[in-house]
Structures are given as structure tokens and as C-alpha cells.
Amino acid sequence: MMANTETTNVDIIVVVVYFIAVIAVAILSILRANRTTTAGYFLTARDACFLPLGLSLFASHFGAAQFIGLSAHGAASGISISVYSFVSVFALILLGWFFSPVYIASGARTLPEYLSLRYGGQRLTMFVSIFSLLLYIFTRIVVDVFSLVIFIKYTFEWELYFTVIAIVAVITFSTALGGMKSVLYNSVLYTPIILTGAIVLAVTAFQEIGSYEELRKVYSSAVPSLTKLVPNISTSHKCVHPSDDAFHIFHDVTHYNQPWLGTVFGVTIVTMWHWCTDHISTQRIFAARSLCHASASTLLAGLFLVLPMFLVVLPGMISRVLYTNAVACADPAGCFAACRNSKSCFHISYPLLVSMLVRPGLKGLMMVTIMAASMSSLSAIFQSGATTFTNDVWRLLRGPNVKDRELIIVFKLFVGTLGIVTCWWISVVQNLQGASLFVFVQSLYSYFAPPLLVCFLLGILWYRINEEGAYWGLMSGTTLGLLRLIMDVVYGVPVCEKASSGPFVLHRLHHLYFCTMSTVFCCAVTIVISLLTEPMKPEHELGRLTWKTRYDEPTQEGAQTKSTKFLDEETNFESTEMMQLDGNKNQTRKRRRKYDSRYCGIPPFSKAIGGEEKTPSLVIGKKWRWVLNINAMLLGALASGLIGYFH
Numbered sequence: 001m002m003a004n005t006e007t008t009n010v011d012i013i014v015v016v017v018y019f020i021a022v023i024a025v026a027i028l029s030i031l032r033a034n035r036t037t038t039a040g041y042f043l044t045a046r047d048a049c050f051l052p053l054g055l056s057l058f059a060s061h062f063g064a065a066q067f068i069g070l071s072a073h074g075a076a077s078g079i080s081i082s083v084y085s086f087v088s089v090f091a092l093i094l095l096g097w098f099f100s101p102v103y104i105a106s107g108a109r110t111l112p113e114y115l116s117l118r119y120g121g122q123r124l125t126m127f128v129s130i131f132s133l134l135l136y137i138f139t140r141i142v143v144d145v146f147s148l149v150i151f152i153k154y155t156f157e158w159e160l161y162f163t164v165i166a167i168v169a170v171i172t173f174s175t176a177l178g179g180m181k182s183v184l185y186n187s188v189l190y191t192p193i194i195l196t197g198a199i200v201l202a203v204t205a206f207q208e209i210g211s212y213e214e215l216r217k218v219y220s221s222a223v224p225s226l227t228k229l230v231p232n233i234s235t236s237h238k239c240v241h242p243s244d245d246a247f248h249i250f251h252d253v254t255h256y257n258q259p260w261l262g263t264v265f266g267v268t269i270v271t272m273w274h275w276c277t278d279h280i281s282t283q284r285i286f287a288a289r290s291l292c293h294a295s296a297s298t299l300l301a302g303l304f305l306v307l308p309m310f311l312v313v314l315p316g317m318i319s320r321v322l323y324t325n326a327v328a329c330a331d332p333a334g335c336f337a338a339c340r341n342s343k344s345c346f347h348i349s350y351p352l353l354v355s356m357l358v359r360p361g362l363k364g365l366m367m368v369t370i371m372a373a374s375m376s377s378l379s380a381i382f383q384s385g386a387t388t389f390t391n392d393v394w395r396l397l398r399g400p401n402v403k404d405r406e407l408i409i410v411f412k413l414f415v416g417t418l419g420i421v422t423c424w425w426i427s428v429v430q431n432l433q434g435a436s437l438f439v440f441v442q443s444l445y446s447y448f449a450p451p452l453l454v455c456f457l458l459g460i461l462w463y464r465i466n467e468e469g470a471y472w473g474l475m476s477g478t479t480l481g482l483l484r485l486i487m488d489v490v491y492g493v494p495v496c497e498k499a500s501s502g503p504f505v506l507h508r509l510h511h512l513y514f515c516t517m518s519t520v521f522c523c524a525v526t527i528v529i530s531l532l533t534e535p536m537k538p539e540h541e542l543g544r545l546t547w548k549t550r551y552d553e554p555t556q557e558g559a560q561t562k563s564t565k566f567l568d569e570e571t572n573f574e575s576t577e578m579m580q581l582d583g584n585k586n587q588t589r590k591r592r593r594k595y596d597s598r599y600c601g602i603p604p605f606s607k608a609i610g611g612e613e614k615t616p617s618l619v620i621g622k623k624w625r626w627v628l629n630i631n632a633m634l635l636g637a638l639a640s641g642l643i644g645y646f647h
Helices: 009-032 038-046 050-059 064-077 079-106 111-119 123-155 160-209 212-219 225-229 260-276 279-286 291-304 308-322 332-339 346-357 363-398 404-429 435-461 467-491 504-508 511-532 557-581 584-600 622-645
Strands: none
Touching (some): 009 160, 009 363, 038 160, 038 279, 038 404, 050 160, 050 291, 050 363, 064 079, 064 123, 064 308, 079 111, 079 260, 079 279, 079 291, 079 435, 111 123, 111 279, 111 363, 111 435, 123 363, 123 435, 160 212, 160 346, 212 308, 260 435, 291 622, 332 346, 363 404, 435 467, 435 511
């Protein structure tokens, strides 16, 4: 089936207007951003309110990869993938009510910095920083670029490289010059566009199929015509035919796709890591002006997360019904003809809906929707990745005397580097194997989420966890995940049509079961080693770094050093540099730095680290506490009701 890639002048005008709006918002954010200190650049001087924070929390995790990946899962196996969104609602409530008070109280700017304050030393901070950057580059950026490439190829006859490079260039420009403020401002623009486009296509798809009940009736018969003639053509019956429980979230305990026991524990672990201990999510919490705004932002994001099943997953299933031979192709020749991939074509389900159902004139809106989704996700990755590298890697390498000017320059250079890496991925992802990429990345998170989650969770819960226990728990869990990853590379990712022949625990065991076992293992290693070694400090000396001490006064040496020692040292450097610039021989240099400050966001003189950084309030008034708690219960009840209905 040939996709309809025809576009009109109206589509092009919509895309042009979108780019103009994005650039205008980027310039506005650059002009209004506090770009003279790292606190202002990385965290908007901790003065962000709940609305942009909540919109950014949602938009940064709902990129093109979610549109392509969720619809592909829906077309292949039904609605079970929606459980990740529903469970994420509870993870966000946990972030707002349990993790956020500790993160904000600690005064840290990033998660790795929180680890250095909580445990001391540098090896945990350095390892988590570098490991997180590798995950961003080799998983999130890859799937976002791949999804954007897939969408453009099957919906528009546009030059692929030019389109993607233009998108990446705008992202790099706005993020490098505007910092966190730019990401938040643009999220306010991106989120309504993403939701509008998704709603338009979902409504169009349901108009074509009839209703949800009609979809339930016809989905089970969405089998490729060639398979009906030759049932055993290339794979087993259960893999070609839709699952009998495609409209249920929980499957049999031995199900190849998503067993219910693994879903209960494994999905909970992965979503907790994703929302509560990953820097892309938590940086919004660090930027909040108060705990009240941080908690409200998690509720706003959680409310939007009940929508992906209805806006993306079900349309993916409709695509399989409408275009069965293309989306659910069974033979290699048919698949290659449909999507240039001999294994499967589920990943084209969403682009095929756009190309076949959306009339010219509205295609521009759908293109803008995917652009906004990609740009929201990639800008969050760029900003969080550059902040992590600058604050937790470069600062450790350069020592305590590093100036804000240098840190901001390094931030901009690293954002540019990520932009170049993203453009390089364009040529690589075109040779990747479609829907199997999403299965692989989803499995990858199950392998490496447990040690990272345990390191933060136990550190917040129990003062007795020390640096030795946290480090070796993290190392052992990561090693276990690497062994599982190696087995996947050697034997292939276990899927329905390909039974695994590798070792049971390290390969044949479902990745959600492996995730659960790895979490128990990491907890055991962390606790045992912590109890066998000397405690770090008494609990009362871990002020504002654990749940129990979140309201205490900060007493750890690292926190004191950051607020006093650095302030004095940077003030001395500033005075010295200002004296040097007062001479007539340095007028040129002085003018250049003034230009850098005005147009490039590089401060003319070193500002004291934290000099303009406010301390967010942990106090929530009685009225707003009631409002937040009631809304959290209502949101939790909504997610529970959806899980119960579609169980």
C-alpha cells in the first residue's frame, strides 16, 4: 500500500507559522532569562511556577518516540502498553509528595549533586552523571530521531536531512541561549499543539472505524490476507493473529509480552525510576519556586498521562484494522514492500493513519504535532544532559574555583555537541529494525533502572545507608544489567516469533521479572554492605538530605561549603578580574565581554555560585495542602479506575 504523501500550500504555511512561533518564543525566553549565573541558567533561579513546570514534565516525556512506539505496540499486541502511562500517574504523585520535599530541601541543582551531598565523595556523582548521559545519547535521542525520521518518510515528500537538521538547529539555538527558561517557555507552546494534533487524528480514526465496541469486534480478525491463505507462512499462529486479551492490560503470568505479575512490580520500578530518579524529570522539581508548585506540577502532568491510551494506542490498533496487510504483514517480502523492513511494519501504523486519513491542509497540523513532540523531548534531553555534564562532571574536574562564566560556556558547547550527535544519528537510524528498536529500549530500561532507583530510594528512606553500600549496590546492579544486555546482543531480544536459547535468568526470563529480581538484589547488596561498614554520620547530621530530616537545618560540610566557601572565593576572583578590566589596555576585552553578556548570555564577570539563587519554600499553607491532597486522591482514583476497567 502506497502512502499518500501529497501536501498543499496550506500545510507548508502551517509549518512555517509554527517555526516562526517557536523562534519567537525562544527569543522571548532568551530576553527574559536570567543568564548571568548558573542558578538562573540551569534552574531559572528556582522561580518557576507550576503551569510551565507541569506542561514541561508532560511534554518532555511525550515525544515522537511515544507517538510511534505506543501506536506500534497497540497495533502489535493491544492496549497493555498503556499500563506504563497509568502507573506513571502514581509515580508522579510519589515524586510530588515523597521525593520532591527531600530534593528541594537539599539545595542541590541536579540528582548527581544530591548524591554527593547525601553520601559524600565523588565516585557516585561521576558514575551516575556519565551513565545518565550515555543513556540519553544511546536510547532517548536515538528513538526520538528514529521516530521523527519514520514519520517524515511516510507522510511527507520532504527532504529528510534538511527537515531534521532544521528542527535540531532550532532546538540547539534556543536551549543553548535560553537555558531552562527556554525549555519551559517552549513547553507552554508545544503541549497544546501536541494534544490538538493527537485529538484530531484520534477522532478521525474513530470516525473511520465507528466506535470502540466496533474496534473490539474487528480487531481480532485483523490478519494479513496472505496468512489466511497460508497460515504457517513465516511465523507461529499466536504471533500473526491478534492476542485474545488485546483489550486487557494484564496478561497471563507466562505471557511473552507483558505478564501481569511482571507488570505489577516491574512497570512500577521502571516508572518510579523514570519519573522520580531521572534528571530530565527532577530538574523541573529543582527549578520550582516552592514545594507547593512542585507538587502541583506533578498533578498537572499526571492528568495528561491518562490520555496516551486513547490518543495514540487505540489509533495504532485502528491502523492495523484499516491497513492490515501493510501494518501486520507476515511475510518478509510483504513487509519489505510496505516499510522497507523485512521483519515487521508495526512502527508505520501512526504515520500510515496520517497519510491515508488526514486530508491535505490538516497534514501540516500533524507534521507540526510531531515536530513539537520531538522538539519538546530533545530540548529537555539537551538541557538536562548539558546541566548534568557542566554541574557534575566539568565542575568536579575543574575544582571548586571554577567560575560561572566558564560553566555557562561549557553548557552551551555541550548543547551544541548534543545537536551534532543528534544530526549524526539521522544516517544511522534509517538502518535500524523498526519496531524491535522500541522493544529493545524498553527492555534496556528494565535492566538499568533498578540500581539507580535503589541508590536514591534507600538513601532517602534510611540514614544508615552509606556511600560504600550505595556504590557497590549500584555497581552490582549495573553489572547484572550489562550481562543481560550482552545476552540480548548475542542471542537477540526475546520476542514472540523468536524463542530465546540463552541462559534462563540472564536472557529467557522476561525483562519485567528480571527488573524485579534485580531490584531485590540491589537492595540486598546495598543494605548488607552498609551494615557491615562504618556509618557515614549520625542521622541528625544529615539535615535536609533524608525524608526524616527534610525540615532540619543543613549541617553537612558539602552544603556549607557550597553556600559560604565558594561565595567568598568567587567574590575574590570577581574583584580581581574587575580590577584588570579597569585599565585602558583592556577596553577591547571589556567591550567584547559586554557583547557576550547581551547577546550570548555569557556573564561579563564571574558571579558568585548561588549568589542570586533563592531557597524554595517547603511550607504549604493549610488551604493549598487540602487542595493538593484532594486532587492527588482524585487523580489516583482516576488512574486506578482505568486500570481496573481495562484489567
